[in-house]
Amino acid sequence: MGLELTKDDRDMLDGKHGKAARKAMEIITALGEIFGAKRLIPVSSVQIAGVSYHNLGEAGLEYLSDMAEDGQTRVLTTLNPAGMDLIEWKKHGISESFAKNQERVVDAFLKMGVIATCTCTPYLIGNLPHYGEHIAWAESSAVCFANSVIGALTNREGGPSALASALTGRTAEYGFHLEENRIAQVRYDIEARIENTDDFGLLGQVIGARTKKAIPYITGVANATTEQLKSFCASIATYGGVALFHMEGLTPNRTQVPNKTEVVTQDELDAARSELDDADAEIDFISVGCPHASIKEIAWIAEMLKGKRVAKGKTVWITTAKPTKDIAIRMGYYDTIEKAGAFLVSDACCAVAPLKGRFKGLLTDSAKACFYARGKNSFKTRIRTIEECMKEAIA
């Protein structure tokens, strides 16, 4: 086969750096051969998915424990959300037995030197690659953000392949690591009002479902905040498997503008919204923070909840990364939110926590959260702005 290995690569493959590095190198070289890579390249950052015990199960945990026997990360590595807040899980209604197993998963990662704070927005908490940097990330929303908004280069890794890159510092050079595979293929002209995070989510849903894997070049979005782009990334990756897009005037990658042009209308966005709005949804769960809320969003939510009280029979989760929660504690936002009866939950989210059977209907600003609430938890859903979500919470 045409995959060229360095001496260090070969040493790892021969087991000279231990059992885990050998297994990791087997995974990377096999993927390299399957996808016709010519060589392996160094990566400087890794994001691992497959962290919630709810998804991983005992077998996944066993694999991680095996790898942790002698595996050590070679590059900065962070983790996706776990199934619970690693500290305050008890008050969120997580069972003792689940907590114990979740802790075993996190301990295995800790032993390997992984930065064991759990978030889908590593780029908000210190795992921030720069333009042109090669990385190996799992977590589809973060992959899309890294490729598109930051201009780093990564494939859509799975849990085991991302871990393999963490333990070797290498990935195979194919797919989105090559410039020729990053050129826009379809142009989408947006003729609709795109204002809030929910609108960006719906836009991601419409384009994702339509474009599948074809790389979109999007025009007609005048401006966007980091928060709006993270919502868009989560949605377009969930509904279309998109790992890279271009947005005129907003994203940094250079590309040719495709001739093939499609239009996205307000009607389509409205239709996407009604599709996610279950008419018979009985809202008893309100969750914001998919992807994890930024400190700016938390400050705004605290402002809205100040002196208010969450209505009886409703549970409110604002999900975020632990370092962001620490800032929120420092600023008093945490106290404000929790005094209102809402929870500021770190390390976890409504998509990966064991919530099945606990609620009937989810209200959220995230199109991605709706997808998983329906598919995994059989909740009914409704999508609104963050402001409307908070109004409903205290109504």
Added chain:
Amino acid sequence: MSKFEGRKIYKGRVEGEALVTSEDISFYGGCESSTGIIVEKGHELEGKSIAGKILVFPSGKGSTVGSYVLFALKKAGLAPLAIVNEEIDPVVAVGSIISEIPTIDHIDISKIKTGQKLVVDAGSGVVVIVE
């Protein structure tokens, strides 16, 4: 005796009975890791156990957590003896490697029938129909 040449994904030589489907398999959600039974609604193999069989299917589909399902099957002694694909996908490839299941692809699987006895020599990329 027919012989097919394909591509090694994970090494190993085994002999066993073929279980063939023309439909892709999602191991996460599609195969129960505690029984080895295919549970995807409407799948050709629904209700059939893949344990100890040479599992022949076009390709994998679905969530990357599927790799861990293959690993769980192996730990429980319920994994397929070997995997033969037309075109492997990363989820199955990674699953085979971490579970050490002999696996080979680039095989024209339409020539293989359920119940036939096969020898899979994944290391040299060869599948032989013995009878």
